[in-house]
Amino acid sequence: MNSIEIRDLVLRFGKTTVLQDLDLDIEQGEFLVLLGSSGCGKSTLLNCIAGLLEVSEGQIFINGRNVTWEEPKDRGIGMVFQSYALYPQMTVKGNLSFGLKNAGASKEEIEKRIKNASQMLQIENLLQRKPAELSGGQRQRVAIGRALVRDADVFLFDEPLSNLDAKLRTELRVELKQLHKRLQNTMIYVTHDQIEAMTLADRIAIMKNGFIQQLDSPATIYNRPKNKFVAGFIGSPAMNFLEGTLDCTGEPHFVVGEAKIPLAGYEFSQNLEGKTQSSFGIRPEHIVYGEEAQKAPFNAKVTVDVFEPMGSDTQVWAHVEGQNFRFRIDGRDKIANGDEMLIGFDPACASIFHGETEERI
Amino acid sequence: MSAGRAQAFWLRNLTAKIAAIPMILTSLVIFIGCSIWTVVYSFTSSRSLPVTDFVGFRQYERLFGAHRWSLAVENIAIYGVLTLVFALTVGFILAALLDQKIRFESIFRTIFLYPYAMSFIVTGVVWQWMFNPGLGIQHFVRQLGFENFTFDLISNRNTVIYAIAIAGIWQITGFAMVLMLAGLRAVDDQIWKASRVDGIPAWKTYVMIIIPMMRGVFVTSLVIIAAGIVKLYDLVVAMTNGGPGFASDVPAMYVYNWLFERANLGHAMAASTMMLLTVLIIMVPWFYMEYGRKNKN
Amino acid sequence: MKNEPKGPRPRKAFSPGRIMLYSILVVAAIYYALPLYIMIVTSLKGMPEIRMGNIFAPPVEVTFAPWVKAWDSACTGLYCEGLKVGFWNSVKITVPSVIVSIAVASVNGYALVNWKFKGSEFFFAVLIFGSFIPYQVMLYPLVIITRELGIFGSLWAVIFVHTIFGMPLLTLIFRNYFAALPEELFKAARVDGAGFWGIYWKVLVPMATPIFVVAVILQVTGIWNDFLFGIVFAGQPNFPMTVQLNNIVNTTQGIKEYNVNMAATMLTAMVPLVIYFVSGRFFVRGIAAGAVKG
Structure with a gap:
């Protein structure tokens, strides 16, 4: 049985449609990340699942139960917010127990759950403090604790780490992963940070304009992006796109300017014949250079325009057939502007997208 | 060289300093200077003209012995407590009601706030007319058949201050409401979401979470309204002119009376010094709190 | 299903x-x-x-007879010229007071934010504190000061007093507004060689239109509604509308004409009410701006 099922969900604010005919199945115990830039509808979707926004059409099931009309408190969910949303005038303990007290839980039960949650999150020594006396990381732990004590089936996270600095973010990310491993609950996690998405998720749903563009494991999303948007969105630095023509008249190859890229190892998703206007995408980290480039199925000579040393590696900006092209070299290699370099790649790890539909070919 | 630079720097800022002269003069000469002047002359026997004949606390002794003064103080206390309690609670309730995503919100808000845009004189005159025992509300209810109905607060010595308080509260509530509404709108939306997920009923969220969060707004509103209460004068002039007798006298009117009509400066200065003292007692802790808090941040 | x-x-x-x-x-x-x-x-x-x-x-x-009478011939004690006298007096008081007080306060706010000098914050603190001092405390010394300046009992005295007592709140809202503008703007203008007045006129004033509107609304309603300063400082021939209204309504002579009184009240309330109903949003903004002290 799926933990969460969403059927034909539509959400409108007045005349603007924010979510359009959305279907989504989430397995029991799965960690699903909703990823997208702001305004893509990811937080809206989460709020619909939580019951904080009323859907315009469609249904939501949690553990097989239709909760479309239920109040948030009756849906068996716990939620963690970006701004922590702790009750500022209550102690940590007060924050954890307020909902339980209100639901009429017994004193022993409340104590037990608070003890469990606070041990798990290592906030036992903070129970008597007020939120204002806590650091950002501690506050977010308490906010997670408030969701934990609800003993919910599903946890919803709305950009929980965005307000933290980079270091804390990394730490808490690992803790969240461990927490999921221990609890084995279904978790839905909204973020605009692709690193968070890649590291945490069992599956990632990439959203744009209220649609889910692709729903797959992080590896699939990275290696076989379904369309040009996903390909460009995931990965940093972003994927290189060479505009040209896919020629399937004989041995399939990709023509960009004077160059012909053989597509021997490429796994096609569609059967095309003849010539098709399309984009050839290759990630900067899949580019090899020097000796390795000579052995690669395709290679080309480029001139270094600009380079940006980042320490461990150096990003190089160049042109291939007049089109912008980026790649990474080892940070220890010496390089200068105007250098000529031989680069190469294996088309097997490339992605080709249709020029009009932008779908993967 | 360095001296020349210092001078250039001084000159460059000179325009700013000249431009700030009105502010400097106002704060030093008017707010500090005049207040000190008043306190100093409250210890003299000045009558129609200020004289430096110091008589110690004699004016204060007379002031505290005066029945009219204690009546004025009692009146302002009743008026003040009533106004603060009603303006803040009703103001908050109206703001909370308006915050429920209702239709016509701006129309309601406009109606609640318009009294604040009018002069106290206008408010006083209208309410005087409504309280008119012969032709006002009392007359109306009696016409309905309740022959013995009495609603004659304004001409009864013991109740006249309540009539003034009703008018004053009517005028100020919208102001409190606007401040409260701004406070409510400033509450993080996610707090409301969290409390909904926790299953806290809306009223309980207000009482246990939102109101405690809005402490600062309440204190600020309280201080501003309280400072206005101490100045209460126009409303009384228009509604009752202190009458019947001196039954609705207030300190500001008392001071005015002794300054300009009875020509007893020393006594008026003693009374106004007491007003100043009251304001200091309200203000200093608040000012310290606000300013201290800002410095800490 | x-x-x-x-x-x-x-x-x-x-x-x-x-x-x-x-x-x-x-x-x-x-x-x-x-x-x-x-x-x-x-x-x-x-x-x-x-x-x-x-x-x-x-x-x-x-x-409409009561309105005509209130405007044209209602009696205040001995004179029976109606409220029109007070109306024009109020106009004569309000217009210059609003202009002068806003001019002074906007320059104050500007100096406080961009040209801080030693003690400027202290003067500002005194100013804010002073806004809470009851007027009665400063009333008589101000009578002496205006008398010494030779303006007591004239329009100038009322304008003077309104400028002083409008200063704390106005300076506060201008200061807060200017402080919220990006500082780079001011710095860029200085690098371009603009001086104190150049920056004020060419950079800040054009950007501050909304806050000037708020200030004008606050001041017009506040000064129009004033009673105390009008009665103390203006002198009999210059009494503003509020003072005249009070005299008409609370005059002890003759029979009470409630309809005329109410027409006079409406006439007096008209200017601030029209401003309020037309500019509601700015009025509310003025209140909120004044409540954020410090």
């Missing part, structure tokens, strides 16, 4: 809670609107109708 919950939760058009909510708001709105209603209906009735009917009844025969 037919009756499975789907789409938005079905709701009755009016739940009991919503009905309660709107009822309370409507009752409260009626209470707050009532005095204005009574003012208007009373001012449109004849005296016989007022004596016979009740104050809530709408006029049977609408008459």
Whole structure:
């Protein structure tokens, strides 16, 4: 049985449609990340699942139960917010127990759950403090604790780490992963940070304009992006796109300017014949250079325009057939502007997208 | 060289300093200077003209012995407590009601706030007319058949201050409401979401979470309204002119009376010094709190 | 599966809670609107109708005679020239007071934010603190000062006093507004060689239109509604409208003409009310701006 099922969900604010005919199945115990830039509808979707926004059409099931009309408190969910949303005038303990007290839980039960949650999150020594006396990381732990004590089936996270600095973010990310491993609950996690998405998720749903563009494991999303948007969105630095023509008249190859890229190892998703206007995408980290480039199925000579040393590696900006092209070299290699370099790649790890539909070919 | 630079720097800022002269003069000469002047002359026997004949606390002794003064103080206390309690609670309730995503919100808000845009004189005159025992509300209810109905607060010595308080509260509530509404709108939306997920009923969220969060707004509103209460004068002039007798006298009117009509400066200065003292007692802790808090941040 | 919950939760058009909510708001709105209603209906009735009917009844025969009389010939003690004298006095007081007080306060706010000098924050603190001091404390010394300046009992004295007592609140809102503008703007202008007044006129004033509107609304309503400074400093021939209204209504001579009184009240309230109804949003903004002290 799926933990969460969403059927034909539509959400409108007045005349603007924010979510359009959305279907989504989430397995029991799965960690699903909703990823997208702001305004893509990811937080809206989460709020619909939580019951904080009323859907315009469609249904939501949690553990097989239709909760479309239920109040948030009756849906068996716990939620963690970006701004922590702790009750500022209550102690940590007060924050954890307020909902339980209100639901009429017994004193022993409340104590037990608070003890469990606070041990798990290592906030036992903070129970008597007020939120204002806590650091950002501690506050977010308490906010997670408030969701934990609800003993919910599903946890919803709305950009929980965005307000933290980079270091804390990394730490808490690992803790969240461990927490999921221990609890084995279904978790839905909204973020605009692709690193968070890649590291945490069992599956990632990439959203744009209220649609889910692709729903797959992080590896699939990275290696076989379904369309040009996903390909460009995931990965940093972003994927290189060479505009040209896919020629399937004989041995399939990709023509960009004077160059012909053989597509021997490429796994096609569609059967095309003849010539098709399309984009050839290759990630900067899949580019090899020097000796390795000579052995690669395709290679080309480029001139270094600009380079940006980042320490461990150096990003190089160049042109291939007049089109912008980026790649990474080892940070220890010496390089200068105007250098000529031989680069190469294996088309097997490339992605080709249709020029009009932008779908993967 | 360095001296020349210092001078250039001084000159460059000179325009700013000249431009700030009105502010400097106002704060030093008017707010500090005049207040000190008043306190100093409250210890003299000045009558129609200020004289430096110091008589110690004699004016204060007379002031505290005066029945009219204690009546004025009692009146302002009743008026003040009533106004603060009603303006803040009703103001908050109206703001909370308006915050429920209702239709016509701006129309309601406009109606609640318009009294604040009018002069106290206008408010006083209208309410005087409504309280008119012969032709006002009392007359109306009696016409309905309740022959013995009495609603004659304004001409009864013991109740006249309540009539003034009703008018004053009517005028100020919208102001409190606007401040409260701004406070409510400033509450993080996610707090409301969290409390909904926790299953806290809306009223309980207000009482246990939102109101405690809005402490600062309440204190600020309280201080501003309280400072206005101490100045209460126009409303009384228009509604009752202190009458019947001196039954609705207030300190500001008392001071005015002794300054300009009875020509007893020393006594008026003693009374106004007491007003100043009251304001200091309200203000200093608040000012310290606000300013201290800002410095800490 | 037919009756499975789907789409938005079905709701009755009016739940009991919503009905309660709107009822309370409507009752409260009626209470707050009532005095204005009574003012208007009373001012449109004849005296016989007022004596016979009740104050809530709408006029049977609408008459504008009370308005004409209030404007043109109502008596304040000995003079029977109506409120028009007070109206023009109020205009003569309000216009220059608003201009002068806003000019001074906007320069203050500008100097406080961009040209801080030693002690500037102290003067500002005194200014804010001073706004809470009861006027009565400073009233007599101000009489002496204006007398020494030779302006006591004239329009100049009232303008002077309004400028002083308008300064704290206005300086505060200008200071807060200017402080919220990006500092780079000011720095860029200085690098370009603009001086104190150059930056004020060419950079800040054009950007500060909304706050000038707020300040004008605050000041026009505040000064128009003033009573105390008008009666103390303006002198008999210059009494503003509020003072005249009070004299008309509370004069002890003759029979009380409630309809004329209410027409006079409406006339006095008209200017601030029109401003309020036309510019509601700015008015509210002014209140909020003034409440954020420090």
